[in-house]
Every structure is written in C-alpha cells, then in structure tokens.
Amino acid sequence: MKRIVSVIVVLFVVFQLKGQENNQLNRILISAIDSYTTNNKDLVRNKFSLQDTSRYYICMDGLPADFPYGNVQNATFFSLSNLKGIPDSFKHKLKKGINALFISLNISNNQIIITISERIVRRPKKNNLNIAISDWGIFTYEYSCEKQKWELKEPKYGGV
Numbered sequence: 001m002k003r004i005v006s007v008i009v010v011l012f013v014v015f016q017l018k019g020q021e022n023n024q025l026n027r028i029l030i031s032a033i034d035s036y037t038t039n040n041k042d043l044v045r046n047k048f049s050l051q052d053t054s055r056y057y058i059c060m061d062g063l064p065a066d067f068p069y070g071n072v073q074n075a076t077f078f079s080l081s082n083l084k085g086i087p088d089s090f091k092h093k094l095k096k097g098i099n100a101l102f103i104s105l106n107i108s109n110n111q112i113i114i115t116i117s118e119r120i121v122r123r124p125k126k127n128n129l130n131i132a133i134s135d136w137g138i139f140t141y142e143y144s145c146e147k148q149k150w151e152l153k154e155p156k157y158g159g160v
Contacts, residue, residue, distance in 0.1 A: 025064065025112070028150050029103065030071055032114040032139040033058070036101070037074075039137065039157050040118075057100040057121075080121075083129070097122035099134065112150060114139040118159075135159035 037056060060069070060077040069077050078090065078100070086094075100121045106113040117136040123129050137157045141150040 023066075024150050026067055026071075028112065028139075028141050028152075029063065029067065029105075029114060031152070032116060032137070033072055033075075033101070033103070035139065035152075035155060036116045036137040036157075040135075057098050059100055059102045062103040062105065080129070083123070091123065094121060094123035110143050111153075112141045112143075114141070 054074060056075045058072070058075050058077050060067070060079050061081060069075075078086065098121050100119055102117050102119055104115045104117075106115070115136065115138050118134045120132045120134055121129070122131075135157070136159065137155065139152060139156075140154040142153050143149075144151050
C-alpha cells in the first residue's frame with residue numbers, strides 16, 4: 001500500500017510541476033523560503049547573528065522551471081550554470097563573497113523534504129568558485145489525502 005501511495009504522490013508532484021505557476025509545490029517552496037528567512041531575521045533581532053537580512057540571494061538551480069520568482073520578497077535569484085553570462089556588477093559581488101540560499105527537493109514516500117542551505121559563495125578568480133556551507137533549514141511536508149494538500153510536519157534549523 002505504501003508503494004502505491006508513493007507512486008501516486010510522485011505522479012501528483014510531476015503533474016503539479018507542469019505549467020502551473022500557482023501549484024502546491026511552488027506554494028510550499030515559497031512557504032519554506034519565507035520560514036527560513038523569518039528564522040534568520042529572528043536570529044539577527046536577538047543578536048545571535050550579524051547577517052544582513054534586508055535582501056537574499058537565492059540560487060535558482062534547484063527550483064522548478066515554472067517557479068514564480070516574483071512571489072518571493074526581497075530576493076535576487078541567480079544561477080551558477082553560466083558564470084560567464086552573469087552581469088559584471090554581480091561578478092564584483094561574487095569576488096567579495098555573498099551569502100546565498102541553495103534549495104533542494106527530495107521526494108520520499110508521501111513526503112517532500114525541502115532543504116534550504118545558506119552558503120557563502122565567492123569567486124576569487126575568473127575560473128575559481130568557492131562555496132562554504134553556513135546554516136540550513138529542513139522542511140518536511142506530508143500529503144494529507146483528507147485535506148488534499150501538503151502540510152508542514154517538521155521544520156528543523158541548524159548551522160555550522
């Protein structure tokens with residue numbers, strides 16, 4: 001029975017990925033990003049961190065093709081796929097180093113696990129990229145057949 005539910009969940013996620021800007025997967029991704037950034041702001045407010053939380057850089061390489069980037073507040077999206085094609089102003093920021101969020105998805109049984117890791121990205125030389133992990137958040141969502149939606153079951157935050 002678990003295998004059938006897993007196949008149905010995977011098929012559901014695949015169909016949700018196709019062509020719908022406001023699908024449930026995009027909504028839970030935005031929710032996870034908002035939760036992560038709110039947690040960071042709370043750390044800064046409580047003086048546990050000195051990070052600037054007014055603007056976030058988010059690597060778009062782990063997001064669905066139809067992700068509604070405009071729905072995430074105070075964020076600049078970038079890709080590491082084509083470093084030659086990025087604007088000179090962003091190359092200059094990378095030379096100094098930026099804090100950036102990287103997002104990955106894992107589907108297991110009836111769960112979607114979203115991992116958001118904050119990494120320090122630096123490009124000291126033209127063909128050299130340094131990435132160091134800093135903090136992270138793991139958001140576990142389970143599908144509720146009764147409510148026909150994904151529900152957050154367990155957020156976890158940590159760091160180095």
